[in-house]
Amino acid sequence: MNKLLLCIALGLFLNTVGAQNRFFTKDAKINFNSSTSLEDIVAESNQATTFIDIDKNEVAFSVLTTSFKFRRALMEEHFNENYIESSKFPKAKFSGKIVTAIDWKSEKLVIVEVKGQLTIHGVTKDVSFKAQITPGKGKVIANAEIMVTPEDFAIAIPSVVRDKIAKEVTIKIDAVYTLYQP
Amino acid sequence: MTNNMRNKLLTSLFVIGMIVLYSIPVKSQDLDALLDKETKPQTTYATAIFKSTRIVNGHSVQQMKKKQLEFRVSHRFGELNTGSYNFWGLDQGTIHLGLGYGITDWLEVGIGRSTYEKTADAFAKVSILRQSTGEKNMPVHLSYLASTEIIGLNTNPAMQQNFTSRMSFIQQILIARKFNESLSLQLTPTFIHRNLVPSELDRNDLLACGIGGRYKLSKRISFNVEYYYVYRANASSLPVAYYNPLSIGIDIETGGHVFQIMITNAQAMREGGFIGKTAASWADAGIHLGFNISRVFTFNK
Numbered sequence: 017m018n019k020l021l022l023c024i025a026l027g028l029f030l031n032t033v034g035a036q037n038r039f040f041t042k043d044a045k046i047n048f049n050s051s052t053s054l055e056d057i058v059a060e061s062n063q064a065t066t067f068i069d070i071d072k073n074e075v076a077f078s079v080l081t082t083s084f085k086f087r088r089a090l091m092e093e094h095f096n097e098n099y100i101e102s103s104k105f106p107k108a109k110f111s112g113k114i115v116t117a118i119d120w121k122s123e124k125l126v127i128v129e130v131k132g133q134l135t136i137h138g139v140t141k142d143v144s145f146k147a148q149i150t151p152g153k154g155k156v157i158a159n160a161e162i163m164v165t166p167e168d169f170a171i172a173i174p175s176v177v178r179d180k181i182a183k184e185v186t187i188k189i190d191a192v193y194t195l196y197q198p
Numbered sequence: 199m200t201n202n203m204r205n206k207l208l209t210s211l212f213v214i215g216m217i218v219l220y221s222i223p224v225k226s227q228d229l230d231a232l233l234d235k236e237t238k239p240q241t242t243y244a245t246a247i248f249k250s251t252r253i254v255n256g257h258s259v260q261q262m263k264k265k266q267l268e269f270r271v272s273h274r275f276g277e278l279n280t281g282s283y284n285f286w287g288l289d290q291g292t293i294h295l296g297l298g299y300g301i302t303d304w305l306e307v308g309i310g311r312s313t314y315e316k317t318a319d320a321f322a323k324v325s326i327l328r329q330s331t332g333e334k335n336m337p338v339h340l341s342y343l344a345s346t347e348i349i350g351l352n353t354n355p356a357m358q359q360n361f362t363s364r365m366s367f368i369q370q371i372l373i374a375r376k377f378n379e380s381l382s383l384q385l386t387p388t389f390i391h392r393n394l395v396p397s398e399l400d401r402n403d404l405l406a407c408g409i410g411g412r413y414k415l416s417k418r419i420s421f422n423v424e425y426y427y428v429y430r431a432n433a434s435s436l437p438v439a440y441y442n443p444l445s446i447g448i449d450i451e452t453g454g455h456v457f458q459i460m461i462t463n464a465q466a467m468r469e470g471g472f473i474g475k476t477a478a479s480w481a482d483a484g485i486h487l488g489f490n491i492s493r494v495f496t497f498n499k
Binding site for chain 1 (some may be wrong): 228229230232233235236240242245246253263264266303379417418452453454494496498
Protein backbone atom coordinates (compact mmCIF):
# COMPACT_ATOMS: atom_id res chain seq x y z
CA MET A 17 0.00 0.00 0.00
CA ASN A 18 2.81 2.39 0.91
CA LYS A 19 4.61 1.58 -2.31
CA LEU A 20 1.43 2.33 -4.21
CA LEU A 21 1.03 5.76 -2.57
CA LEU A 22 4.64 6.49 -3.44
CA CYS A 23 3.90 5.56 -7.04
CA ILE A 24 0.89 7.88 -7.06
CA ALA A 25 2.92 10.74 -5.58
CA LEU A 26 5.63 10.18 -8.16
CA GLY A 27 3.01 10.04 -10.89
CA LEU A 28 1.54 13.36 -9.78
CA PHE A 29 4.99 14.90 -9.67
CA LEU A 30 5.70 13.72 -13.19
CA ASN A 31 2.32 15.04 -14.21
CA THR A 32 3.23 18.58 -13.04
CA VAL A 33 6.54 18.31 -14.82
CA GLY A 34 4.65 17.20 -17.90
CA ALA A 35 2.39 20.27 -17.55
CA GLN A 36 5.36 22.49 -18.33
CA ASN A 37 4.48 22.32 -21.95
CA ARG A 38 3.10 25.80 -22.43
CA PHE A 39 5.01 28.97 -23.12
CA PHE A 40 3.43 32.39 -23.16
CA THR A 41 3.94 36.14 -23.20
CA LYS A 42 1.67 39.13 -22.66
CA ASP A 43 3.82 41.62 -24.48
CA ALA A 44 4.49 40.21 -27.89
CA LYS A 45 5.02 42.82 -30.60
CA ILE A 46 2.78 42.93 -33.62
CA ASN A 47 3.23 45.57 -36.25
CA PHE A 48 1.71 46.03 -39.62
CA ASN A 49 2.71 48.05 -42.61
CA SER A 50 0.38 49.13 -45.37
CA SER A 51 2.50 51.98 -46.70
CA THR A 52 2.44 53.21 -50.24
CA SER A 53 4.50 55.86 -51.98
CA LEU A 54 1.75 58.33 -51.03
CA GLU A 55 1.45 57.59 -47.34
CA ASP A 56 3.45 55.87 -44.57
CA ILE A 57 1.04 53.68 -42.65
CA VAL A 58 2.77 51.78 -39.87
CA ALA A 59 1.33 50.74 -36.53
CA GLU A 60 2.56 48.66 -33.64
CA SER A 61 1.15 47.02 -30.56
CA ASN A 62 3.32 45.51 -27.84
CA GLN A 63 0.40 44.09 -25.93
CA ALA A 64 -0.34 40.88 -27.78
CA THR A 65 -0.94 37.82 -25.62
CA THR A 66 0.23 34.53 -27.08
CA PHE A 67 0.69 30.87 -26.11
CA ILE A 68 2.66 27.97 -27.57
CA ASP A 69 1.87 24.42 -26.54
CA ILE A 70 5.03 22.44 -27.32
CA ASP A 71 3.35 19.06 -26.80
CA LYS A 72 0.61 19.66 -29.31
CA ASN A 73 2.56 22.17 -31.44
CA GLU A 74 -0.32 24.60 -31.08
CA VAL A 75 -0.04 28.36 -31.11
CA ALA A 76 -2.57 31.08 -30.30
CA PHE A 77 -2.52 34.91 -30.40
CA SER A 78 -4.88 37.60 -29.23
CA VAL A 79 -4.49 41.38 -29.45
CA LEU A 80 -6.80 44.30 -28.72
CA THR A 81 -7.04 46.37 -31.88
CA THR A 82 -7.17 49.60 -29.86
CA SER A 83 -3.64 48.84 -28.60
CA PHE A 84 -2.13 49.60 -32.03
CA LYS A 85 -0.26 52.90 -31.96
CA PHE A 86 0.15 54.99 -35.08
CA ARG A 87 2.46 57.90 -35.72
CA ARG A 88 -0.54 60.05 -36.58
CA ALA A 89 -3.43 60.33 -34.14
CA LEU A 90 -5.91 60.83 -36.96
CA MET A 91 -4.82 57.60 -38.67
CA GLU A 92 -5.28 55.75 -35.39
CA GLU A 93 -8.77 57.20 -35.06
CA HIS A 94 -9.71 56.23 -38.61
CA PHE A 95 -8.21 52.74 -38.17
CA ASN A 96 -10.39 52.11 -35.11
CA GLU A 97 -13.51 53.94 -36.30
CA ASN A 98 -13.74 53.29 -40.01
CA TYR A 99 -11.66 50.25 -40.90
CA ILE A 100 -11.20 47.77 -38.05
CA GLU A 101 -14.31 48.94 -36.14
CA SER A 102 -12.77 48.27 -32.74
CA SER A 103 -15.95 48.83 -30.76
CA LYS A 104 -17.68 46.02 -32.68
CA PHE A 105 -14.65 43.74 -33.06
CA PRO A 106 -12.26 44.56 -30.21
CA LYS A 107 -9.85 41.63 -30.74
CA ALA A 108 -7.80 40.20 -33.55
CA LYS A 109 -6.98 36.51 -33.05
CA PHE A 110 -4.99 33.67 -34.47
CA SER A 111 -5.09 30.04 -33.51
CA GLY A 112 -3.26 27.32 -35.35
CA LYS A 113 -0.72 24.54 -35.48
CA ILE A 114 2.97 24.28 -36.31
CA VAL A 115 2.83 21.70 -39.07
CA THR A 116 6.59 21.21 -39.49
CA ALA A 117 8.15 18.75 -37.09
CA ILE A 118 10.16 20.60 -34.49
CA ASP A 119 12.63 19.43 -31.83
CA TRP A 120 11.90 21.67 -28.83
CA LYS A 121 15.15 20.63 -27.15
CA SER A 122 17.41 21.60 -30.05
CA GLU A 123 18.01 25.26 -29.02
CA LYS A 124 18.59 26.04 -32.70
CA LEU A 125 16.73 28.39 -35.00
CA VAL A 126 14.30 26.53 -37.21
CA ILE A 127 11.96 27.72 -39.92
CA VAL A 128 8.55 26.15 -39.63
CA GLU A 129 5.24 26.28 -41.39
CA VAL A 130 2.24 27.47 -39.36
CA LYS A 131 -1.36 26.90 -40.41
CA GLY A 132 -4.49 28.17 -38.75
CA GLN A 133 -7.32 30.63 -38.57
CA LEU A 134 -6.79 34.37 -38.46
CA THR A 135 -9.71 36.50 -37.24
CA ILE A 136 -9.68 40.22 -37.99
CA HIS A 137 -12.71 42.53 -38.16
CA GLY A 138 -14.93 39.59 -37.19
CA VAL A 139 -13.95 37.62 -40.30
CA THR A 140 -12.07 34.31 -39.96
CA LYS A 141 -9.72 33.18 -42.72
CA ASP A 142 -7.45 30.17 -43.12
CA VAL A 143 -3.87 31.32 -43.38
CA SER A 144 -0.47 29.68 -43.52
CA PHE A 145 2.85 31.35 -43.09
CA LYS A 146 6.50 30.69 -42.28
CA ALA A 147 7.82 31.38 -38.80
CA GLN A 148 11.28 31.38 -37.25
CA ILE A 149 11.39 29.63 -33.91
CA THR A 150 14.34 29.36 -31.54
CA PRO A 151 13.59 27.04 -28.61
CA GLY A 152 15.68 27.74 -25.53
CA LYS A 153 15.96 26.82 -21.86
CA GLY A 154 12.73 28.11 -20.31
CA LYS A 155 12.03 30.37 -23.25
CA VAL A 156 11.08 30.35 -26.91
CA ILE A 157 11.77 33.13 -29.41
CA ALA A 158 9.51 33.40 -32.43
CA ASN A 159 9.13 35.75 -35.41
CA ALA A 160 6.74 35.56 -38.29
CA GLU A 161 5.43 37.53 -41.22
CA ILE A 162 1.92 37.24 -42.59
CA MET A 163 0.60 38.89 -45.73
CA VAL A 164 -3.09 39.76 -45.80
CA THR A 165 -5.37 41.92 -47.90
CA PRO A 166 -8.00 44.21 -46.31
CA GLU A 167 -10.63 42.82 -48.70
CA ASP A 168 -10.15 39.29 -47.29
CA PHE A 169 -11.42 40.57 -43.95
CA ALA A 170 -14.30 42.62 -45.34
CA ILE A 171 -12.56 45.92 -44.61
CA ALA A 172 -13.96 48.39 -47.10
CA ILE A 173 -11.62 51.09 -48.35
CA PRO A 174 -13.24 54.04 -50.13
CA SER A 175 -11.95 54.78 -53.61
CA VAL A 176 -10.72 58.26 -52.55
CA VAL A 177 -8.03 56.74 -50.33
CA ARG A 178 -7.56 53.40 -52.13
CA ASP A 179 -4.28 54.46 -53.68
CA LYS A 180 -2.88 55.54 -50.31
CA ILE A 181 -3.29 52.15 -48.65
CA ALA A 182 -1.28 49.13 -49.77
CA LYS A 183 -3.16 46.30 -51.49
CA GLU A 184 -1.29 43.79 -49.34
CA VAL A 185 -0.60 44.47 -45.69
CA THR A 186 2.45 42.93 -43.99
CA ILE A 187 1.91 41.82 -40.40
CA LYS A 188 5.10 41.17 -38.41
CA ILE A 189 5.18 39.30 -35.14
CA ASP A 190 7.97 39.27 -32.54
CA ALA A 191 7.47 37.21 -29.40
CA VAL A 192 9.70 36.04 -26.58
CA TYR A 193 7.88 33.30 -24.70
CA THR A 194 8.59 32.17 -21.17
CA LEU A 195 7.30 29.12 -19.33
CA TYR A 196 3.65 29.48 -18.40
CA GLN A 197 2.89 28.95 -14.71
CA PRO A 198 -0.88 29.10 -14.18
CA MET B 199 -14.16 -11.60 -1.11
CA THR B 200 -10.93 -11.79 0.74
CA ASN B 201 -9.36 -8.87 2.50
CA ASN B 202 -6.56 -8.83 0.00
CA MET B 203 -8.89 -8.61 -2.96
CA ARG B 204 -10.91 -5.81 -1.36
CA ASN B 205 -7.70 -3.90 -0.69
CA LYS B 206 -6.58 -4.23 -4.28
CA LEU B 207 -9.95 -3.14 -5.58
CA LEU B 208 -10.05 -0.07 -3.33
CA THR B 209 -6.52 0.89 -4.28
CA SER B 210 -7.26 0.55 -7.99
CA LEU B 211 -10.39 2.69 -7.62
CA PHE B 212 -8.36 5.27 -5.71
CA VAL B 213 -5.71 5.37 -8.42
CA ILE B 214 -8.25 5.68 -11.19
CA GLY B 215 -10.01 8.45 -9.23
CA MET B 216 -6.78 10.38 -8.78
CA ILE B 217 -5.85 10.07 -12.46
CA VAL B 218 -9.28 11.31 -13.52
CA LEU B 219 -9.17 14.22 -11.05
CA TYR B 220 -5.71 15.34 -12.08
CA SER B 221 -6.24 15.06 -15.77
CA ILE B 222 -9.39 17.24 -15.80
CA PRO B 223 -7.85 20.71 -15.33
CA VAL B 224 -5.06 20.01 -17.77
CA LYS B 225 -7.37 18.76 -20.49
CA SER B 226 -10.14 21.36 -20.12
CA GLN B 227 -7.93 24.39 -20.70
CA ASP B 228 -7.15 24.76 -24.35
CA LEU B 229 -5.08 27.68 -25.58
CA ASP B 230 -8.08 29.86 -26.48
CA ALA B 231 -9.42 29.61 -22.94
CA LEU B 232 -5.96 30.41 -21.57
CA LEU B 233 -5.74 33.45 -23.85
CA ASP B 234 -9.02 34.81 -22.52
CA LYS B 235 -7.85 34.18 -18.98
CA GLU B 236 -4.55 35.98 -19.47
CA THR B 237 -5.83 38.96 -21.44
CA LYS B 238 -5.74 41.68 -18.83
CA PRO B 239 -8.77 43.94 -18.31
CA GLN B 240 -8.28 47.15 -20.25
CA THR B 241 -9.77 50.60 -20.23
CA THR B 242 -11.29 51.51 -23.56
CA TYR B 243 -11.64 55.23 -24.20
CA ALA B 244 -14.36 56.55 -26.45
CA THR B 245 -12.73 58.06 -29.53
CA ALA B 246 -14.22 60.24 -32.25
CA ILE B 247 -17.18 61.36 -30.15
CA PHE B 248 -17.61 63.93 -32.91
CA LYS B 249 -15.99 64.01 -36.34
CA SER B 250 -14.72 67.53 -35.94
CA THR B 251 -13.67 70.06 -33.29
CA ARG B 252 -16.94 71.95 -33.89
CA ILE B 253 -20.44 70.47 -33.84
CA VAL B 254 -21.58 73.20 -36.23
CA ASN B 255 -20.64 76.63 -34.85
CA GLY B 256 -19.77 75.77 -31.26
CA HIS B 257 -16.90 73.67 -29.99
CA SER B 258 -17.28 69.92 -29.54
CA VAL B 259 -15.23 67.86 -27.05
CA GLN B 260 -13.09 66.74 -29.99
CA GLN B 261 -9.70 68.40 -29.95
CA MET B 262 -6.28 68.31 -31.57
CA LYS B 263 -3.97 65.68 -30.11
CA LYS B 264 -0.32 66.42 -29.42
CA LYS B 265 1.47 67.93 -32.43
CA GLN B 266 -1.67 68.07 -34.57
CA LEU B 267 -2.56 71.31 -36.28
CA GLU B 268 -5.99 72.10 -37.61
CA PHE B 269 -6.57 74.73 -40.25
CA ARG B 270 -10.19 75.70 -40.47
CA VAL B 271 -11.99 77.86 -43.03
CA SER B 272 -15.58 78.72 -42.19
CA HIS B 273 -17.93 80.59 -44.48
CA ARG B 274 -21.53 81.77 -44.09
CA PHE B 275 -23.52 83.20 -46.95
CA GLY B 276 -26.08 85.97 -46.35
CA GLU B 277 -29.66 85.53 -45.25
CA LEU B 278 -32.03 83.60 -47.48
CA ASN B 279 -34.81 86.19 -46.95
CA THR B 280 -32.82 89.00 -48.58
CA GLY B 281 -34.39 88.04 -51.88
CA SER B 282 -33.39 87.91 -55.54
CA TYR B 283 -31.52 91.25 -55.45
CA ASN B 284 -29.07 89.64 -53.01
CA PHE B 285 -29.34 86.28 -54.85
CA TRP B 286 -31.02 84.85 -51.72
CA GLY B 287 -27.97 85.51 -49.61
CA LEU B 288 -25.35 84.02 -51.90
CA ASP B 289 -24.00 87.47 -52.85
CA GLN B 290 -22.71 87.96 -49.33
CA GLY B 291 -20.18 86.10 -47.28
CA THR B 292 -18.77 86.11 -43.79
CA ILE B 293 -15.52 84.26 -43.25
CA HIS B 294 -13.61 82.90 -40.30
CA LEU B 295 -10.08 81.55 -40.53
CA GLY B 296 -8.80 79.53 -37.61
CA LEU B 297 -5.82 77.52 -36.43
CA GLY B 298 -5.83 75.03 -33.55
CA TYR B 299 -2.77 73.19 -32.21
CA GLY B 300 -2.45 70.35 -29.73
CA ILE B 301 0.28 71.13 -27.18
CA THR B 302 -0.47 67.88 -25.37
CA ASP B 303 -3.19 65.29 -25.88
CA TRP B 304 -5.34 67.20 -23.38
CA LEU B 305 -4.57 70.83 -24.22
CA GLU B 306 -5.38 72.61 -27.47
CA VAL B 307 -4.81 76.29 -28.13
CA GLY B 308 -6.07 78.22 -31.10
CA ILE B 309 -6.33 81.59 -32.80
CA GLY B 310 -8.73 82.94 -35.38
CA ARG B 311 -9.87 85.89 -37.38
CA SER B 312 -13.30 86.68 -38.72
CA THR B 313 -14.69 89.27 -41.10
CA TYR B 314 -17.68 89.44 -38.73
CA GLU B 315 -17.01 92.72 -36.83
CA LYS B 316 -13.32 92.21 -37.78
CA THR B 317 -12.98 89.95 -34.76
CA ALA B 318 -9.76 88.28 -33.64
CA ASP B 319 -10.05 85.38 -31.21
CA ALA B 320 -7.93 83.03 -29.16
CA PHE B 321 -8.97 79.95 -27.19
CA ALA B 322 -7.71 77.15 -24.99
CA LYS B 323 -9.53 73.83 -24.73
CA VAL B 324 -8.69 71.48 -21.88
CA SER B 325 -9.85 67.88 -21.77
CA ILE B 326 -10.55 66.98 -18.12
CA LEU B 327 -12.39 63.64 -18.17
CA ARG B 328 -12.41 61.03 -20.90
CA GLN B 329 -15.37 58.73 -21.49
CA SER B 330 -14.28 55.15 -20.90
CA THR B 331 -15.39 51.62 -20.14
CA GLY B 332 -13.55 48.60 -18.79
CA GLU B 333 -11.15 48.87 -15.90
CA LYS B 334 -12.00 52.56 -15.49
CA ASN B 335 -15.58 53.62 -16.07
CA MET B 336 -16.48 57.18 -16.99
CA PRO B 337 -19.89 57.92 -18.53
CA VAL B 338 -19.01 61.28 -20.14
CA HIS B 339 -16.22 63.27 -21.69
CA LEU B 340 -15.76 66.65 -19.99
CA SER B 341 -13.78 69.58 -21.33
CA TYR B 342 -13.34 73.23 -20.45
CA LEU B 343 -13.09 75.97 -23.03
CA ALA B 344 -11.90 79.53 -22.43
CA SER B 345 -11.94 82.03 -25.27
CA THR B 346 -11.34 85.71 -25.80
CA GLU B 347 -12.65 87.79 -28.70
CA ILE B 348 -11.47 91.24 -29.71
CA ILE B 349 -13.65 93.29 -32.02
CA GLY B 350 -11.57 95.22 -34.54
CA LEU B 351 -14.24 97.50 -36.07
CA ASN B 352 -13.36 101.19 -36.16
CA THR B 353 -16.93 102.48 -36.22
CA ASN B 354 -17.62 102.56 -32.49
CA PRO B 355 -16.07 105.61 -30.71
CA ALA B 356 -16.27 103.94 -27.29
CA MET B 357 -14.22 101.04 -28.59
CA GLN B 358 -11.68 103.39 -30.18
CA GLN B 359 -11.21 105.23 -26.89
CA ASN B 360 -10.67 102.17 -24.77
CA PHE B 361 -9.10 98.98 -26.10
CA THR B 362 -10.51 96.73 -23.37
CA SER B 363 -14.06 97.61 -24.41
CA ARG B 364 -13.40 95.58 -27.57
CA MET B 365 -13.00 92.41 -25.55
CA SER B 366 -15.37 89.57 -24.65
CA PHE B 367 -14.61 86.49 -22.58
CA ILE B 368 -16.26 83.14 -23.08
CA GLN B 369 -16.19 80.15 -20.78
CA GLN B 370 -17.81 76.82 -21.52
CA ILE B 371 -18.05 73.41 -19.95
CA LEU B 372 -18.45 70.74 -22.62
CA ILE B 373 -20.11 67.55 -21.42
CA ALA B 374 -20.47 64.89 -24.09
CA ARG B 375 -21.35 61.25 -24.31
CA LYS B 376 -20.99 58.83 -27.18
CA PHE B 377 -24.05 56.63 -26.64
CA ASN B 378 -23.21 54.23 -29.43
CA GLU B 379 -21.32 54.17 -32.72
CA SER B 380 -23.84 56.55 -34.28
CA LEU B 381 -25.21 58.81 -31.58
CA SER B 382 -23.29 61.38 -29.54
CA LEU B 383 -24.83 64.23 -27.54
CA GLN B 384 -23.27 67.25 -25.90
CA LEU B 385 -24.46 69.75 -23.30
CA THR B 386 -22.59 73.06 -23.21
CA PRO B 387 -23.23 75.44 -20.30
CA THR B 388 -21.81 78.81 -21.33
CA PHE B 389 -20.90 82.08 -19.60
CA ILE B 390 -20.04 85.14 -21.68
CA HIS B 391 -18.81 88.44 -20.34
CA ARG B 392 -18.73 91.39 -22.74
CA ASN B 393 -16.80 94.46 -21.62
CA LEU B 394 -19.00 96.67 -23.78
CA VAL B 395 -22.52 95.85 -24.96
CA PRO B 396 -24.48 97.45 -27.84
CA SER B 397 -27.02 99.25 -25.64
CA GLU B 398 -27.55 100.21 -22.00
CA LEU B 399 -30.29 97.64 -21.75
CA ASP B 400 -28.04 94.76 -22.75
CA ARG B 401 -26.42 92.85 -19.91
CA ASN B 402 -22.66 92.48 -19.86
CA ASP B 403 -22.97 88.92 -18.61
CA LEU B 404 -24.81 86.32 -20.64
CA LEU B 405 -25.75 82.84 -19.56
CA ALA B 406 -26.48 80.24 -22.19
CA CYS B 407 -26.66 76.49 -22.60
CA GLY B 408 -25.99 74.61 -25.78
CA ILE B 409 -27.35 71.22 -26.70
CA GLY B 410 -25.99 69.46 -29.71
CA GLY B 411 -25.52 66.07 -31.20
CA ARG B 412 -24.57 63.99 -34.14
CA TYR B 413 -26.02 60.92 -35.74
CA LYS B 414 -23.84 58.97 -38.14
CA LEU B 415 -25.60 58.22 -41.41
CA SER B 416 -22.63 56.16 -42.60
CA LYS B 417 -19.05 55.63 -41.47
CA ARG B 418 -17.96 58.92 -42.96
CA ILE B 419 -21.11 61.07 -42.96
CA SER B 420 -22.98 62.39 -39.96
CA PHE B 421 -26.02 64.56 -39.35
CA ASN B 422 -25.48 67.31 -36.76
CA VAL B 423 -27.81 69.61 -34.86
CA GLU B 424 -26.82 72.37 -32.45
CA TYR B 425 -29.01 74.74 -30.45
CA TYR B 426 -28.07 77.34 -27.86
CA TYR B 427 -30.62 78.60 -25.38
CA VAL B 428 -29.60 82.12 -24.36
CA TYR B 429 -31.02 83.55 -21.13
CA ARG B 430 -31.97 87.23 -21.50
CA ALA B 431 -34.00 88.62 -18.61
CA ASN B 432 -35.01 91.75 -20.51
CA ALA B 433 -35.25 90.42 -24.05
CA SER B 434 -38.44 92.33 -24.93
CA SER B 435 -37.01 95.74 -24.00
CA LEU B 436 -33.86 95.42 -26.12
CA PRO B 437 -33.62 97.69 -29.20
CA VAL B 438 -32.55 94.71 -31.33
CA ALA B 439 -34.40 91.41 -31.27
CA TYR B 440 -32.00 88.54 -30.61
CA TYR B 441 -32.73 84.90 -31.34
CA ASN B 442 -31.34 81.61 -30.13
CA PRO B 443 -29.05 80.06 -32.73
CA LEU B 444 -30.18 76.79 -34.27
CA SER B 445 -27.91 75.07 -36.78
CA ILE B 446 -28.41 71.90 -38.78
CA GLY B 447 -25.52 70.39 -40.67
CA ILE B 448 -23.88 67.43 -42.36
CA ASP B 449 -20.28 66.33 -41.71
CA ILE B 450 -18.43 64.60 -44.52
CA GLU B 451 -15.07 63.11 -43.61
CA THR B 452 -12.47 62.24 -46.24
CA GLY B 453 -9.17 61.24 -44.66
CA GLY B 454 -7.54 64.36 -43.18
CA HIS B 455 -10.41 66.67 -44.22
CA VAL B 456 -13.82 67.21 -42.68
CA PHE B 457 -16.36 69.21 -44.66
CA GLN B 458 -19.28 70.60 -42.73
CA ILE B 459 -22.24 71.98 -44.64
CA MET B 460 -25.00 73.67 -42.67
CA ILE B 461 -27.97 75.97 -42.51
CA THR B 462 -28.13 78.26 -39.50
CA ASN B 463 -29.72 81.52 -38.35
CA ALA B 464 -26.35 82.65 -36.95
CA GLN B 465 -24.08 84.75 -39.09
CA ALA B 466 -21.09 84.79 -36.76
CA MET B 467 -18.89 81.74 -36.26
CA ARG B 468 -17.46 82.50 -32.80
CA GLU B 469 -19.26 82.19 -29.48
CA GLY B 470 -19.48 85.91 -28.66
CA GLY B 471 -21.17 86.48 -31.99
CA PHE B 472 -23.42 83.49 -32.63
CA ILE B 473 -24.53 83.09 -29.01
CA GLY B 474 -24.58 86.79 -28.11
CA LYS B 475 -25.69 88.55 -31.28
CA THR B 476 -27.75 86.29 -33.54
CA ALA B 477 -30.33 88.70 -34.93
CA ALA B 478 -32.00 86.56 -37.59
CA SER B 479 -34.70 84.01 -37.03
CA TRP B 480 -35.72 80.76 -38.67
CA ALA B 481 -39.34 81.92 -38.61
CA ASP B 482 -38.53 84.81 -40.96
CA ALA B 483 -36.34 82.63 -43.19
CA GLY B 484 -33.35 84.47 -41.80
CA ILE B 485 -31.13 81.50 -42.45
CA HIS B 486 -27.63 81.28 -43.82
CA LEU B 487 -26.19 78.52 -45.92
CA GLY B 488 -22.62 77.83 -44.86
CA PHE B 489 -19.71 75.46 -44.73
CA ASN B 490 -16.61 74.70 -42.67
CA ILE B 491 -13.54 73.03 -44.11
CA SER B 492 -11.14 71.48 -41.64
CA ARG B 493 -7.74 70.12 -42.55
CA VAL B 494 -5.55 68.38 -39.99
CA PHE B 495 -1.76 68.30 -40.25
CA THR B 496 0.46 66.09 -38.12
CA PHE B 497 3.97 67.03 -37.08
CA ASN B 498 4.89 63.76 -35.39
CA LYS B 499 8.12 62.16 -36.54
